[in-house]
């Protein structure tokens with residue numbers, strides 16, 4: 001079963017003190033901490049296997065390639081992709097969305113077409129589509145949310161039509177914690193002939209994702225929010241769609257034959273991986289996935305649910321605190337404002353107590369505009385957090401409130 005002490009001991013960073021207080025790390029939606037096995041896999045690669053992939057005939061290059069391609073297989077299995085050819089490594093979620101907007105969008109979107117997103121998207125699932133619309137004359141439509149921070153399904157349905165060519169939707173909101181009903185959204189989008197991109201940046205560390213069951217066209221996420229390293233992420237797409245798309249970037253590894261007259265592109269997934277990839281990052285990503293698999297989503301989800309319920313109850317009883325995001329289906333995120341204390345002041349004061357939270361617009365300015373707040377404070381939880389840490393957060397919030405009273 002779930003052994004919290006064992007889990008915590010896997011993460012070396014958690015043992016430290018900040019300003020003489022035990023570190024309470026509650027900024028997991030920004031990035032999670034890394035277990036020793038991930039740090040070790042990255043060190044191992046640099047200490048023993050470092051070489052470029054796919055090109056050398058020597059032993060190190062073969063080892064590096066085997067580890068890199070091994071990670072691709074692990075990730076394909078984790079998300080239940082049809083094949084590792086559907087797994088494209090990117091710098092992260094942001095680059096994966098830009099890849100789709102640029103390559104698929106450039107080839108398939110024309111003036112008058114519509115891209116439908118939601119009001120709760122992260123900027124990285126808004127701006128690339130805006131840029132595409134500016135280039136092509138397509139129109140960006142935004143499905144509404146309600147006061148709980150949930151997608152208004154009737155509003156979404158009303159905007160979905162034969163003109164919709166792509167639906168971009170966040171699986172789990174980073175600013176609100178809301179989990180969207182992506183299976184039904186995908187079904188409805190496909191019924192009008194639209195493709196669907198799901199932004200799984202937040203969801204992938206907390207929920208089991210079965211891409212074949214979902215039948216999603218594009219799923220994107222970042223390793224660093226899943227206990228893996230920064231600078232690595234994936235676009236997982238349906239093979240037939242990826243195969244029909246033009247390359248995103250040109251360069252080494254993405255070609256088969258180059259002449260000055262014309263170049264012939266490589267097969268999937270290499271067609272979309274121009275240049276030397278983040279080899280160490282991908283190897284670390286694979287190890288992080290194995291770590292999650294070792295703990296198991298059942299245990300993770302049960303643990304995180306308990307923690308969120310505990311924190312939510314405390315928040316509801318905290319005088320002057322307004323929760324932003326109270327969806328029936330939500331996970332791991334407690335976004336809030338405290339009357340009389342600006343979120344940034346709050347963040348700074350609780351930091352002095354060793355508590356790391358985030359304050360700001362969380363790259364979701366439209367969410368802030370909807371709730372008419374300039375910013376929120378956000379505590380975001382992970383499997384290694386404890387009830388005692390939630391208590392430390394609320395004790396620190398009380399201190400901040402007293403200072404400003």
Ligand code: 7TS
Nearest residue numbers: 029030092093094122124174201202222
């Ligand atoms: N989509 C969502 C839902 C996110 O939460 C984030 C990052 C991104 C996309 C972009 O991911 P990246 O890895 O490419 O940067 N969210 C946050 C956050 O909530 N605080 O810092 C980054």
